[in-house]
Amino acid sequence: MKFKGTIQKLGDSVDTDGMIAGRYLSILDPKELAKHIFEETIPDFTRRVKPGDVIVAGKNFGCGSGREQAPFALKALGISCIVATSFSRTFYRMAIDLGLPILESAEVAAAALQGQTIEGDTATGEVKIDGKTFRVEPMPQFIQEIIDMGGIVDWVKKEVAARAKAAA
Amino acid sequence: MGQTIAEKILERHLLDDKDKAEPGRVVRAKVDFVLFNDANGPVAFRHFANMGGTKVAVPDKVGLVCDHFAPAPSAAGARMLRDMRSFARDKGIKHFFDVGKGGIEHTLIPEMGLIGPGDLVAGGDSHTGTAGAYNAFGTGMSWAGMAAIMMLDETWFRVPESMRFHLHGKKAPYITGKDVILKCLQDLGVDGALYRSMEFAGPGISEFNIDERMGICNMVVEAGGKTGIVEADEQTEAWAKATCKRPYTLTNADADAEYYSRHDYDLSKMVPMVAKPYSPDNVVPVSEIQPGVKLDQVYMGNCANGTISDLRQIASVLKGRKVAKWTRVMIVPATQKIYKEAMDEGLIEQFIDAGAAVSTPTCGACFGGHNGALDDGEVAFATINRNFKGRAGHAGAQVYLGNSYVAAASAVAGEIIDPAKL
Numbered sequence: 001m002k003f004k005g006t007i008q009k010l011g012d013s014v015d016t017d018g019m020i021a022g023r024y025l026s027i028l029d030p031k032e033l034a035k036h037i038f039e040e041t042i043p044d045f046t047r048r049v050k051p052g053d054v055i056v057a058g059k060n061f062g063c064g065s066g067r068e069q070a071p072f073a074l075k076a077l078g079i080s081c082i083v084a085t086s087f088s089r090t091f092y093r094m095a096i097d098l099g100l101p102i103l104e105s106a107e108v109a110a111a112a113l114q115g116q117t118i119e120g121d122t123a124t125g126e127v128k129i130d131g132k133t134f135r136v137e138p139m140p141q142f143i144q145e146i147i148d149m150g151g152i153v154d155w156v157k158k159e160v161a162a163r164a165k166a167a168a
Numbered sequence: 169m170g171q172t173i174a175e176k177i178l179e180r181h182l183l184d185d186k187d188k189a190e191p192g193r194v195v196r197a198k199v200d201f202v203l204f205n206d207a208n209g210p211v212a213f214r215h216f217a218n219m220g221g222t223k224v225a226v227p228d229k230v231g232l233v234c235d236h237f238a239p240a241p242s243a244a245g246a247r248m249l250r251d252m253r254s255f256a257r258d259k260g261i262k263h264f265f266d267v268g269k270g271g272i273e274h275t276l277i278p279e280m281g282l283i284g285p286g287d288l289v290a291g292g293d294s295h296t297g298t299a300g301a302y303n304a305f306g307t308g309m310s311w312a313g314m315a316a317i318m319m320l321d322e323t324w325f326r327v328p329e330s331m332r333f334h335l336h337g338k339k340a341p342y343i344t345g346k347d348v349i350l351k352c353l354q355d356l357g358v359d360g361a362l363y364r365s366m367e368f369a370g371p372g373i374s375e376f377n378i379d380e381r382m383g384i385c386n387m388v389v390e391a392g393g394k395t396g397i398v399e400a401d402e403q404t405e406a407w408a409k410a411t412c413k414r415p416y417t418l419t420n421a422d423a424d425a426e427y428y429s430r431h432d433y434d435l436s437k438m439v440p441m442v443a444k445p446y447s448p449d450n451v452v453p454v455s456e457i458q459p460g461v462k463l464d465q466v467y468m469g470n471c472a473n474g475t476i477s478d479l480r481q482i483a484s485v486l487k488g489r490k491v492a493k494w495t496r497v498m499i500v501p502a503t504q505k506i507y508k509e510a511m512d513e514g515l516i517e518q519f520i521d522a523g524a525a526v527s528t529p530t531c532g533a534c535f536g537g538h539n540g541a542l543d544d545g546e547v548a549f550a551t552i553n554r555n556f557k558g559r560a561g562h563a564g565a566q567v568y569l570g571n572s573y574v575a576a577a578s579a580v581a582g583e584i585i586d587p588a589k590l
Contacts, residue, residue: 026244040563060359066294133296
């Protein structure tokens, strides 16, 4: 999955309570949810983000509550990829399953500055910031397969069809 | 080479008998139980429909528990609960628990005997690791991934490395499972166990009953842990014999198992711990909290600390005392069964006499949803598991975390104090 956009730089251990508050968890419409992203913790976030922007963060991104509304709303807001030193494991898996591209790289996290342009490809692990190239570990093959399908919903559909064909 | 508890449990659940649960590998496995609540279920049901799902592969492996927006605080919350009922009815899910008929999922599911030692449990809630108190591998995962389990009866896991926490010594007064995990958080930080299994072992384990072990495993995710598992002992076996509705396998690590790291804790030297705002790893001994932190609210209860053991600890402090005038106090038994037990033991009467509000089981205030949410500038002490900005209401509210003794003592004092000093 290729991505290109402006860097939105965030710190370490950005938690999901701060991303989308508990009281909004009964909202299921992605556009409506996206309005409340970082509402009280980074009040200007939704105003400064443009579709295609890339979040670059430190370690343990998405820690705390396992709430799919967080990656779901970030995707709805137009975030095209998240690069972090590391991810909380529920956020990592939720992002993959929802087809929100993510990459782990301490190097990129350390080098990236707010407002720079970043582009890359999750399949090859090549990332460029203002012309400088970084090599990032691509995802394991099975996970790459889910990402290539745009998330686990289509992957399951393919799997169900394959099983039906095998049974026939 | 021997195996850790997590590796053994995962290996028994692999699709391919010849596959190995070696740390770092991505493996495909079947789970024993998949647990939804009304915050994640309705989202997962939509994924299930988008996957073309009509029939759930194994309906009896599915648990649906109404606990987050229960009882419904709003029309939007009521819609989430209605989705749970509709799905349960349409798909023939027998393990469905509505308001008044269950409680908070992580306490309720083991209470019902639906999970047990050696089980692999997936949940949409990050605190699914609480199952480790029962010697099970519980882990929170993606909701789309849980919908996939309902479709295919299988999923994938990256096999975690394991960390071993060796507990020994006789526990000091007012020490509970909460203090063990808060001490771990102080030492590890919020990502110190990222992607790993935290395994609790040693003679000190038997100092804690099954309820208190829930308090330990409940917060492994706060250190980034994929799961947390307490090794099996006589108490685990006695619990399983009396409660489990399915066959179970007591699972302990091999003597030569390879651990990422080993940690040693002497329970006799432990003191009650408190996590200060705004992170569960911002931990200090209660004695180091500066006097004069006035409390607007004290909240006792969550998915691991609304147990009958917690309620007894609270009562031992509140009995014959009153809560402070300017502090409102809420106590939330985790399940209907616990609520009734507390009534039978006279605990509820003691709570009411002390001036505390007692609520029906709900996750409400713990995630800032309802039933005790906080306003800007308010300060609370709670036995819940997180205190990030905005967790329990307004982002300007401050929450301190700790065990039930400290919470009850602080409710009486109106400020955070060591229960030994009340």
